[in-house]
Amino acid sequence: MYTILITVAIITGITTSLAILLTLADAYIADYGEKKIIINQEKEFIIDGGSSLLSSLVSQNIFIPSACGGKGSCGYCKCKINSGGGPVLVTELSYLTKDDLKNDIRLSCQVKVKNDIAIEIPNELFNVKRYEATVETLEDLTNKIKLIRLKITSNDPSTIEFKAGQYIQLTAPPYGNNSEEVYRAYSIASATKDIHYINLLIGYVERGIVTTYVHKHLSQGNSLTFTGPYGDFYLQNTDSEIILVAVGTGMAPILSILYELLEERSPRKTTFFFGARTKSDLFMLEEMEMFEKELPNFKFVPTLSRPTEEDNWQGNIGRVTNAIENLIDKGDSTREAYLCGGTSMINSTVEVLLEKGMQEHLIYYDKFD
């Protein structure tokens, strides 16, 4: 009996004293006090120091894009830290390019706020909010692409304000073998005046976590969350001619841009080059007809890379770049181009557009892999 008591007492004594020691250490050593976050040299927040910059910003309702939720495994939450960030950590290195390092770009989920810290983030991020939504409709556009319409159900914010071309981050809850929340970026395909809803085009990617969730597990009425809007790919307010180029689900931001032009009844000359493999991969054709009818100066140019015999295709054949080569004339350096698609499509299209005498800074693009 005596041995049992003394054993328990000793172990408890040692553990308790260590626990007290660590608690005291946490309270006194790891207490960084109240620290200031200065954003873009104008906004100031006071927060309790010691936690990561990303979560400190979230506590102030500022959402920096992050796909992994602060685990340091996606590399999206980059932001510029002008002072107070401390040296770059080993855990950040694999996500930072040489340019990033030169420009003080850091991963905000790895940087702890231990000093007053001055950061720069794009002004648009102040507009980013977290939304709850339910699936209003879910429609197959082709056998690989779904149109999903989400109705915003959260009260604050209950409406979304974005620029035509921007994207949101959709969250897939844990399902099946996937035990954590996963975020992926999707461009908004609906009109900016459609403030209670957003439309997304989601293509099926084999073993893609969010795309599989949307294609196989999601049904009408389900709830989802998303944050947004993000991105510097959006329609510029000028009078120049517009060239739109997209393949597959890359049509999403272009649709939003077209709705925007429709809303303004814009007389801007607009050509939309859309690439697909076969006729069955084309979609939104009625919508395009509507745009051609309603917009005074709009032309839709679908081009198929591999039309089948049954397609009986009369239109352009080849890649979108071939169609641009043939249909766009040289000159006019004020033209703007908006491209959305995979990396190789974007790179080759930019090349062709530069050959056509366009200026590099007027070619806007949104790459996805």
Place this chain on the structure above:
Amino acid sequence: MMEVNPFIILFASIFTSNMILANFLGMCSFIAVSKEIKTSLGLGQAVTFVVTGTTVINYLIYHHLLVPFGLEYLRFIVFIITIAAFVQLVEMVIERYLPNLYYSLGIFLPLITVNCAILGVSLFMVIRDYSFIQSIAFGIGSGLGWTLAILALSGIRQKLQKAPIPKGLQGPGITLIITGLMALAFIGFSGIVSIQ
């Protein structure tokens, strides 16, 4: 055992009774973190510091608390608890007051908690019945020996990056073979001094 000179223990624990190459303790981080010399050196320093610190604390707890009450059999759980707490405390202190060191060690600091070489040193200290001074020498020596081994391995692995290694042997496979060869090489020291 009691009369062995502490300097001999220090020397022997680096070369002849190396924690990794003679006892094969602390293998997990040894294999996982030995891709670059720089990080290996950082981890080696941290291990040396923690192993010395925990040996001292565990010596005091064992001889002034456990032995008087006849509770020697509790040493495993007690040693593990002190090691975990010590690493945690060290991490907090370093993060607060030596930020530069903290940044250079990064994630490797908390990893030390589960390094078996550290528990091994505390247990050997008890088994071999070292005195206080001998324990300190043994702790420092083991830490330095561990650092030496991981530095040597990371040097070899950096060279190996350009070598055509068969697919099945890449990564841990070839690393274990190298470790074995290094252990064989270290047998060459074994005639100099012996502490076990």
